[in-house]
Amino acid sequence: MSREREISNRYAPFQKRIRVAAVLVSAAVLILVLRLWALQILEGDRLFQLSLNNRLRLRPVEAPRGLIFDRNEEVMVENLASFDLYATPEDMPDIEDTTRRLAEILQSSPDELRQRVSQGQGSQLGPVLLRKGVDERIVAAIEEQKIDLPGVSLRVRPVRTYPNGGSAASLLGYVAEVSQAQLKSKEFRDFRPGETMGQAGVERRYDAFIRGVDGGEQVEVDALGKVSRLIQQVEPQSGFSLHLTLDNRLQRVAEEALQGKSGALIAVHPSTGEILAMVSQPSYDPNQFSQRMTPDQWRKLTGDPHHPMQNKGLQGQYAPGSIFKLVTALAALEKGSITPETKFSCDGAFSLGSHLFHDWKKGGHGALDLRQAIANSCNIYFYNTALKAGIGEITRVARELGLGAPSGLGLSGEARGIIPPKPTVPPEAGGWYPGNTVMAGIGQGMVTVTPMQAVMMVSAIANGGSLYRPWVVRKVETLDREVIEEYGSELVRKVNIDPDNLAIVREGMQAVVSEGTGGRAKIPGLRVAGKTGTAQVVENKKSGSQRGDQRDNAWFVAFAPADNPQIAIAVVVEHGGFGGQVAAPIAKSLLEAWFKLPKEQRPAQVAEAEPTEGD
Amino acid sequence: MEAHLMLTSRRVLPAFDWRLIAAAVGLAALSVLIIYSTSGMHASLFRRSLYLKQATWIVMGVFAMVLLCVVPYRTTWSLAYPLYAFLLVALLLVALIGRTGMGAQRWLSIGSFAFQPSEFMKLSLIILLARYFEDHKDGLHTPRIFILPIILTLVPMAFVLRQPDLGTAIMLLLISTSILVVMGLKIRYLVLLGAAGAAVAPVLWHFLHDYQKNRVLVFIYPDMDPMGAGYHVAQSKIAVGSGGLIGKGWMAATQSQLNFLPENHTDFIFAGLAEQWGFIGSLGLLLVYAYLLSRGLRLAKDAHDLFTMVTSFGIVCMMAWQVVINVGMVTGIMPVVGIPLPLLSYGGSSMLMNMLAVGFLLNIQKHRYLY
Numbered sequence: 001m002s003r004e005r006e007i008s009n010r011y012a013p014f015q016k017r018i019r020v021a022a023v024l025v026s027a028a029v030l031i032l033v034l035r036l037w038a039l040q041i042l043e044g045d046r047l048f049q050l051s052l053n054n055r056l057r058l059r060p061v062e063a064p065r066g067l068i069f070d071r072n073e074e075v076m077v078e079n080l081a082s083f084d085l086y087a088t089p090e091d092m093p094d095i096e097d098t099t100r101r102l103a104e105i106l107q108s109s110p111d112e113l114r115q116r117v118s119q120g121q122g123s124q125l126g127p128v129l130l131r132k133g134v135d136e137r138i139v140a141a142i143e144e145q146k147i148d149l150p151g152v153s154l155r156v157r158p159v160r161t162y163p164n165g166g167s168a169a170s171l172l173g174y175v176a177e178v179s180q181a182q183l184k185s186k187e188f189r190d191f192r193p194g195e196t197m198g199q200a201g202v203e204r205r206y207d208a209f210i211r212g213v214d215g216g217e218q219v220e221v222d223a224l225g226k227v228s229r230l231i232q233q234v235e236p237q238s239g240f241s242l243h244l245t246l247d248n249r250l251q252r253v254a255e256e257a258l259q260g261k262s263g264a265l266i267a268v269h270p271s272t273g274e275i276l277a278m279v280s281q282p283s284y285d286p287n288q289f290s291q292r293m294t295p296d297q298w299r300k301l302t303g304d305p306h307h308p309m310q311n312k313g314l315q316g317q318y319a320p321g322s323i324f325k326l327v328t329a330l331a332a333l334e335k336g337s338i339t340p341e342t343k344f345s346c347d348g349a350f351s352l353g354s355h356l357f358h359d360w361k362k363g364g365h366g367a368l369d370l371r372q373a374i375a376n377s378c379n380i381y382f383y384n385t386a387l388k389a390g391i392g393e394i395t396r397v398a399r400e401l402g403l404g405a406p407s408g409l410g411l412s413g414e415a416r417g418i419i420p421p422k423p424t425v426p427p428e429a430g431g432w433y434p435g436n437t438v439m440a441g442i443g444q445g446m447v448t449v450t451p452m453q454a455v456m457m458v459s460a461i462a463n464g465g466s467l468y469r470p471w472v473v474r475k476v477e478t479l480d481r482e483v484i485e486e487y488g489s490e491l492v493r494k495v496n497i498d499p500d501n502l503a504i505v506r507e508g509m510q511a512v513v514s515e516g517t518g519g520r521a522k523i524p525g526l527r528v529a530g531k532t533g534t535a536q537v538v539e540n541k542k543s544g545s546q547r548g549d550q551r552d553n554a555w556f557v558a559f560a561p562a563d564n565p566q567i568a569i570a571v572v573v574e575h576g577g578f579g580g581q582v583a584a585p586i587a588k589s590l591l592e593a594w595f596k597l598p599k600e601q602r603p604a605q606v607a608e609a610e611p612t613e614g615d
Numbered sequence: 616m617e618a619h620l621m622l623t624s625r626r627v628l629p630a631f632d633w634r635l636i637a638a639a640v641g642l643a644a645l646s647v648l649i650i651y652s653t654s655g656m657h658a659s660l661f662r663r664s665l666y667l668k669q670a671t672w673i674v675m676g677v678f679a680m681v682l683l684c685v686v687p688y689r690t691t692w693s694l695a696y697p698l699y700a701f702l703l704v705a706l707l708l709v710a711l712i713g714r715t716g717m718g719a720q721r722w723l724s725i726g727s728f729a730f731q732p733s734e735f736m737k738l739s740l741i742i743l744l745a746r747y748f749e750d751h752k753d754g755l756h757t758p759r760i761f762i763l764p765i766i767l768t769l770v771p772m773a774f775v776l777r778q779p780d781l782g783t784a785i786m787l788l789l790i791s792t793s794i795l796v797v798m799g800l801k802i803r804y805l806v807l808l809g810a811a812g813a814a815v816a817p818v819l820w821h822f823l824h825d826y827q828k829n830r831v832l833v834f835i836y837p838d839m840d841p842m843g844a845g846y847h848v849a850q851s852k853i854a855v856g857s858g859g860l861i862g863k864g865w866m867a868a869t870q871s872q873l874n875f876l877p878e879n880h881t882d883f884i885f886a887g888l889a890e891q892w893g894f895i896g897s898l899g900l901l902l903v904y905a906y907l908l909s910r911g912l913r914l915a916k917d918a919h920d921l922f923t924m925v926t927s928f929g930i931v932c933m934m935a936w937q938v939v940i941n942v943g944m945v946t947g948i949m950p951v952v953g954i955p956l957p958l959l960s961y962g963g964s965s966m967l968m969n970m971l972a973v974g975f976l977l978n979i980q981k982h983r984y985l986y
Contacts, residue, residue: 011918018916019916021912021931022916028939029938031948032939032942032943032946036855037894039946046856048859050857051869051870051890
């Protein structure tokens with residue numbers, strides 16, 4: 001037996017098994033080939049399409065929002081570039097060195113930076129955010145040392161900025177990401193998650209103009225979502241600028257006057273309806289929303305009992321109190337049930353059936369005519385007048401003057417106020433009682449108005465019977481100052497009230513300031529017409545919610561000059577007390593600012609001593 | 616011409632299997648091309664420099680190949696146990712002071728080189744088993760002859776599993792089992808051992824990292840998590856399939872380039888090839904591997920002693936299992952268990968080890984002509 005044969009015999013079992021192994025290996029390779037056939041030939045086209053979708057992404061480039069100016073071209077809302085600092089660890093050949101240099105620029109600890117960078121290594125989230133909103137000095141330094149800082153990048157992000165902070169915040173609104181709830185509603189179906197939009201006030205109402213047209217980039221991205229190549233780019237178009245009717249200077253004066261109080265103030269031009277100032281206090285800083293808001297800030301804003309997020313001028317519904325006496329007077333005059341000369345005697349009380357209604361002044365005012373009654377805001381006089389006019393005529397005049405319906409400013413959330421419906425159910429059947437009429441006649445009970453309605457009503461009285469729609473945006477312009485849209489005054493209606501009667505009431509309103517309850521709005525050299533109001537805070541007393549103050553809401557409405565009105569004002573101070581005492585001085589400081597009059601040097605104690613403390 | 620060349624080559628450089636060398640070096644060169652072409656313009660600087668590093672490894676690998684080809688294999692035979700012991704110590708050192716990367720402690724740093732003992736352990740285990748079986752060739756009919764080889768396999772396996780490197784541990788197991796079966800270990804004992812293994816599997820499962828558990832689970836339920844562990848497989852299937860018949864062309868492997876494919880230069884390098892050169896390229900690659908394996912199997916079959924038979928068969932098994940599991944994994948019919956493609960995947964230790972293995976095959980081949 002040769003050696004060869006001996007070996008082959010001896011190894012025969014191994015060789016047999018090796019042959020089996022060879023067959024198995026061949027079979028396995030064949031399976032792989034079949035698998036590749038299935039993937040590459042049978043499914044090739046489908047997977048090829050998939051591979052295309054996999055790498056192309058449309059990346060929106062948000063357009064900068066338009067600017068907002070006041071009537072004197074002063075910037076009220078702008079965009080500031082915020083630079084965010086990012087690191088791409090994969091592009092840093094020497095993390096140690098780069099972070100050390102970076103730490104020098106940022107004046108921070110290199111260890112902390114290095115840690116953040118290495119944490120981002122191999123991250124699925126792309127570049128690591130190192131620092132948000134770095135200042136200009138750092139931006140300059142990083143640009144300068146760019147070559148020594150591989151993998152370090154700055155990204156620009158426009159941040160909506162309100163240079164005046166909380167000034168006019170509730171009117172201007174704020175900008176924030178569209179919320180999950182909004183995305184679900186039909187109105188926002190064109191919005192992408194994460195897209196920012198105007199969320200309140202003017203920012204919201206005029207969002208379509210301000211937001212501009214977002215651009216887009218067709219980019220190639222890798223599996224980490226990191227952009228690796230720009231394929232196509234459509235530049236974003238900046239939003240249009242808004243020019244408001246607001247006067248920033250007046251606005252600031254008004255805010256100062258209402259500082260520390262809770263309430264609202266609106267000033268309009270009575271013969272156009274343009275809003276000159278609109279204050280709601282307390283306010284909030286809309287800049288908070290441009291940055292990412294902390295839950296704590298949000299809780300603080302929404303949990304505040306004074307509702308800083310609310311625009312009280314539009315959303316606050318207050319019992320008008322004595323400012324409603326203007327309506328009652330007009331109703332009685334319209335009906336012919338009184339003349340300016342009609343006198344009622346006031347002894348401090350008025351009985352109706354078994355009810356006794358009181359005047360605010362103990363002992364009463366004595367005999368008064370209409371002018372004196374308005375000037376002194378005599379309740380007894382207007383109880384009588386209300387009964388004579390009847391609730392039907394009172395509500396008709398109220399509705400004519402725009403009460404009980406939204407003013408039409410167009411900002412969201414505007415309240416309607418309450419004006420009682422025409423009584424159809426007789427008192428016997430539990431309907432409207434004469435007592436209700438008496439209460440309504442002095443602006444209590446089933447009557448509420450918003451400060452916006454109040455100022456438009458006063459404007460209509462001031463301008464001789466034209467009810468205007470309030471407006472706040474004068475025009476919309478492109479960046480090149482090309483006018484896109486221009487707005488003007490819009491008459492809601494010529495009120496169906498005899499102009500002579502309006503003149504009689506204006507007469508009374510002048511007397512309010514010159515000799516009545518509104519003495520604190522008196523300005524030498526300016527004929528101011530006004531009406532005070534001190535409205536009982538019914539809901540508080542009823543509900544007993546005791547959220548601190550239960551003092552009455554203080555009202556003051558005014559216009560000036562009385563013979564040629566240039567400005568109309570409504571002020572309400574929540575739980576402020578007497579309107580003549582609290583609200584009238586606020587209106588006065590506004591008038592002084594508007595007519596650029598020197599602030600009258602008038603010590604506070606003199607004011608205290610004035611006789612007409614009442615309503 | 617052919618005959619003349621063969622004649623000259625036999626005379627000048629006797630018995631070198633040039634086609635085997637061409638296959639191995641060709642694969643290695645292809646690996647540089649794929650790593651280069653899938654790094655893309657936008658990959659990190661580090662990733663973009665890897666093809667050069669791989670080229671360096673290949674040059675070193677060719678030297679290693681020549682070394683093992685020239686050194687008489689009896690020398691290797693005599694070093695079988697010391698080598699194994701040395702690598703066990705190295706594995707112990709890895710566990711103690713090893714460098715960590717990608718969630719596992721696999722490397723030993725020697726200067727600026729990172730060396731992965733577990734890779735070399737595969738070859739060392741083959742050589743060890745070859746020597747063992749040659750030393751005990753007369754006792755192969757007794758089952759207890761297989762006890763020591765099993766222990767010698769399980770010890771390094773345990774180290775590797777602890778790193779954790781599931782892929783290499785599985786490879787050690789498969790290589791050893793294949794050799795034991797060819798050496799006559801009865802299938803019924805194997806089944807018994809398998810049952811014992813299954814009994815301790817829950818214990819081993821406990822030692823697996825979450826990502827490894829995930830990978831096993833995702834293999835069983837492939838659509839469980841398309842963005843997590845299943846993501847690799849989904850992406851690599853897209854990459855492979857999108858290559859179609861002839862591929863997207865050189866440098867056009869968008870899937871592999873754009874980081875859609877993680878590990879696109881190591882375990883998933885096949886996807887880069889399949890995407891660029893399609894079914895034709897993939898088939899070509901498999902044919903080259905098939906050629907390599909058939910050469911090895913022929914050597915094993917024709918071997919004159921058990922040492923060379925087991926060594927060449929072991930090397931074939933190692934490469935065959937790695938090719939089948941790796942390509943199966945990339946095409947989605949095998950679980951994702953980090954097993955590199957021999958001579959193609961990026962990695963110094965893997966390249967060196969495979970080059971050494973080919974060198975060993977060449978050595979055995981050379982000696983056949985001496986008879």
